[in-house]
Amino acid sequence: MNEFQLIERFFSPLGQTDNELFVTGNGDDCTVLTLPAGASLCCSIDTMVEGVHFLKGAPADRLAYRSLAGAMSDLAAMGASPAFFTLALTLPEVNEAWLARFAAGLKKLVDAYNFPLLGGDTTKGPLCISIQVHGLLYAAPLLRSGAQAGDIIAVSGTLGDAGAALSLLEKFNMKSSGLSQEEQYLLERYYSPSPRIALGQALLSCASSCIDISDGLLAEAAHIAKASSVALSLDSDKLPVSSELLFLKGKERARELALSAGDDYELLFTLAPEKWEVLVAGVPELRLSQIGVVQAGEGVFLDGLRAQNLLKGYQHFE
Numbered sequence: 001m002n003e004f005q006l007i008e009r010f011f012s013p014l015g016q017t018d019n020e021l022f023v024t025g026n027g028d029d030c031t032v033l034t035l036p037a038g039a040s041l042c043c044s045i046d047t048m049v050e051g052v053h054f055l056k057g058a059p060a061d062r063l064a065y066r067s068l069a070g071a072m073s074d075l076a077a078m079g080a081s082p083a084f085f086t087l088a089l090t091l092p093e094v095n096e097a098w099l100a101r102f103a104a105g106l107k108k109l110v111d112a113y114n115f116p117l118l119g120g121d122t123t124k125g126p127l128c129i130s131i132q133v134h135g136l137l138y139a140a141p142l143l144r145s146g147a148q149a150g151d152i153i154a155v156s157g158t159l160g161d162a163g164a165a166l167s168l169l170e171k172f173n174m175k176s177s178g179l180s181q182e183e184q185y186l187l188e189r190y191y192s193p194s195p196r197i198a199l200g201q202a203l204l205s206c207a208s209s210c211i212d213i214s215d216g217l218l219a220e221a222a223h224i225a226k227a228s229s230v231a232l233s234l235d236s237d238k239l240p241v242s243s244e245l246l247f248l249k250g251k252e253r254a255r256e257l258a259l260s261a262g263d264d265y266e267l268l269f270t271l272a273p274e275k276w277e278v279l280v281a282g283v284p285e286l287r288l289s290q291i292g293v294v295q296a297g298e299g300v301f302l303d304g305l306r307a308q309n310l311l312k313g314y315q316h317f318e
């Protein structure tokens, strides 16, 4: 199977779209798109390298899903609606069974969000998955820079689950059999993060700032604090952690993971207190938690103490 047959068989089927807003020339030298009137285009690219972002031998469908969901999380954080994505895939070999599983993992999100794959690049080398996502916005984007003293700080979902799963994966050497129900839950959270697209769109009309949590809560809070020139004061007792994480790790370790572990892909945002009730009513299916307040000043505080030394967000090249 050559490169073109591979693309034709596994990736072209993911480019079907009834979204007549765009599409011309998928499969040509370039994909050509016509944007709807009044729309802004949001773009973000994420790369996952074997041995750095995932373990060797990770199941291909899980890997595909996590890579795409993680990339889509950046669209959610801006309040954009997913439009289409492109994929640059580097493969050590052509393994048809692996490719079929990989494409099946992508297809779940392609179908769920009407989010077609409109082009890419396929090369030979060490396994590397690079996904560029594109979204549309009809309003001003949710930025990291609008937080105001007096705003509530809030997060979606629960934190620390994906970080705890990572140590499980290492311990069990990728096997998911023989895991307890709680361990299975953590593994699901790691492999299948939910891009908070609907929440991002709900936040467009009420949030003052927003970021997605890919590198750990404290690290992301520091980004908002810096961009907004304010201090973020967090209350460790209010961090939302799952009952599964509490059960497996205990209160202290769960809190540590919630503060510093990455890969949860929940949203961290700020908003004026009077807007809270309307927001919560607008996304009844989601758990939203208030975890602190924005204050004048700079940096991140945890229970009144400067959190600088706790910052353990994973930073490349350090």
Ligand code: ADP
Pocket (backbone or CB within 6 Å): 007, 011, 012, 026, 027, 028, 029, 030, 087, 088, 089, 117, 118, 119, 120, 121, 122
């Ligand atoms: P070119 O040499 O013009 O860059 P390529 O040979 O790289 O073209 O790709 C041929 C076509 O297949 C292009 O339309 C490209 O967008 C598409 N394509 C290549 N790899 C992928 C992929 N992994 N997923 C989806 N489309 C792909």
Ligand code: MG
Pocket (backbone or CB within 6 Å): 120, 121, 122
């Ligand atoms: Mg090319």
